[in-house]
Amino acid sequence: MQFLEFARICEHLEGISGRLDMIEQVSAVLPGLEDEELPIFVRFIMGRVFPDWSPKKLGVGPNLLYDAVAYVVGTKRSAVREAINATGDAGLAIEDLLATKEQTSFFVQEMDLLEVYWDFERVAAAEGARSQREKLLVVRKLFANARPLEGRYLARLMLEELRIGMGEGSVRDAVARAFDIDVRLVEHAHQAMNDLGEVALLARRDPAALSRVTIEPFRPVKMMLAQAGTIAGQIEDHGEVAVEYKYDGSRFQFHKVGNICRIYSRRLEEVTGSLPDIVMHLGEATDHDVILDGEVVAVQDGRPMPFQYVIRRFRRKHQVNAMMEKIEVVPRVFDILYLDGETLMDRPLAERRRILEEVLDAHIAPQFLVTDVAGAEAIYTEALNLGHEGVMVKVPSSPYTPGVRGRLWVKVKPGVETLDLAVIGAEWGEGRRAKMFGSFLLAVQDQGRLLPVGKVATGITDEVLADLYALLKDSVIARSGKEVTLEPKVVFEVGYSEIQASPNYASGYALRFPRFVQVREDKSVDEVETLDALAERYGEQKNGQGSL
C-alpha cells in the first residue's frame, strides 16, 4: 500500500463521525493488505507506530519535527511554528507548507507504507549523542518525499495523535468483521498478545490459533484494572469475595525465565535497572519461570510511604544504590499470569492464587476470603489503620483480563473524587509566573480523540509549576496568544467539586472548582478517564449517589 493511500483513508475517516461506518470502512481495507502491511496499517490507523508491548519509542518532539519541515520547505523553524500557531493544528499547517514545496519541486519519490515504517524504526533506533541529528535526517527525508496530504498524517503519527477517531475498540471490531471472527476471540487474543497488528495477521492466517494465543515472557501485557464500588455491592453480587489491601504504590509486572528477570511499569516501560532490589527479592523467591503482577510499595519503619516515594524509585536511572538507601521498596505480589510456559489468565483467581502460593516463597500480598459485609469492613478498617489506601474486592471465579477496567475487581477507598486527565494545552502565567505555564487544559478520551473538559490552575505551588514547565516545555505544538497546544503526553490527577453539563467544551462537560492533585507519571494518556465514564459519574451525581 502506498502511504498516500493510507493518508487518503485517514482523510476519509476524519470526515465520518459514525463509529459503525468507520469500522466498516476499515474492515473493508484490511483483507486487501499484504501480510507485512497488515500489522503496520492496524497500528498506524490507531495512531500508533509500534506494538503496545514494545519498548521502542520514536522520540520525535515538536521541535525536531518542525526543524525537519522547515528544512524541506526552505524556511525557518519559527516560520513553521507561526504557520502552526495560525491553524492550531500541526498536521494541517504542515500539509499547507508542503503544498508550497510541491509547486517548486519536480520529483517526489513514492512512499510505501512499509518504507515509512522502516524509517520510523530507524528513527526509534537512533541512540546516543548523535541521536537527534540521525533522527532529524530521517524525518527530513520523509517530509522531502511526502505529498502535502501525506505530510499531514506523517506529522500526526509522529506527534502520536492521528485525530481521526479510530480507537482501539473500533479497530478491534474492524479486525473481527474483516475476517469474520467473533469479536470476543479477537479481544482475548489482543489481551494476551498486546498488539492488535499481530492479532489481525493471525486472524487472517490462522483464525483457529487465536483461541490458543499465550502470554509470552518479556512481552508485557496490560494490567487488569478496577472500578470504584462498594463492599456490600460486591458481596451481594458474588457471595464470597477475595479482599486484599489496596497498596498506595506503583504497579509492576515481573517477568522471569531462568536467571533473566525484567520488571515493567504500569505504562509497560522496562524499569528493571531502577529496581534491582525488587529483582533480587523476587528472583530469590522462586525457581520457576513466572510472570507476576503486584504493587511496589515504599516503606519506612514498617509503615507504607506515599506513592510519590515509589515513583521516584521507578524514575531513577543513575545512582540507584544511593536512592536504595534512602527509599526502601518491597514487592507485594497479588497475581500470577504465567508459569513455566503456561498462560494462566483464563484460570479463576482462586486457582491462580493457589498456584502463586505454591511457587512464590515470599512477598505475597495477604488475601482474605469473606462472605459477610462486617468481616470485609473490618479488613477495610484495618487496611486504613496500617496506612494503606483502602481495599480491593475481587471475584474469586474471575479470569485475568489485561487492560480491562471491569467489576471483577472493585476498589474501595475513602471518598475523594478525582479524575485522571490528559494535559492537552496550557496558558502562560502572569506576574511572577509569566515565564511558566499558569493553567492547564485537560481532556478525557473518546474513541482515540481527546476532548477538553476544563482548565486547572488551582492547587499548584510555584515550585510545582516550575517542574511542570520543565516537563511540558518541549511538547508545545502550537501557540496562540497566551495559549499553547501541547502534545498529549502527561496525565494530571485533579479533584473537583462537581461535574457540570457545558456547551463550552467539546466533551460536553466542565469541572467545577478543578484542583491539581499530582502528575500521574505511572499512567499513559491512553489510560485517562473516558467520556463514557465521565458521563456516568455525572449521572450518578445527578441521582445523588457518590461512586464510593
Ligand SMILES: Nc1ncnc2c1ncn2[C@@H]1O[C@H](COP(=O)(O)OP(=O)(O)OP(=O)(O)O)[C@@H](O)[C@H]1O
Ligand atoms: N491488592 C491489589 N490488587 C490490585 N491492585 C492493587 C492492589 N493494591 C494496590 N493496587 C493498585 O490499585 C490500582 C487499581 O486501581 P485502578 O485500576 O482504579 O487504578 P488507578 O486509576 O491507579 O486507581 P487509583 O487512582 O485509585 O490508584 C492498581 O493498578 C494497582 O496499582
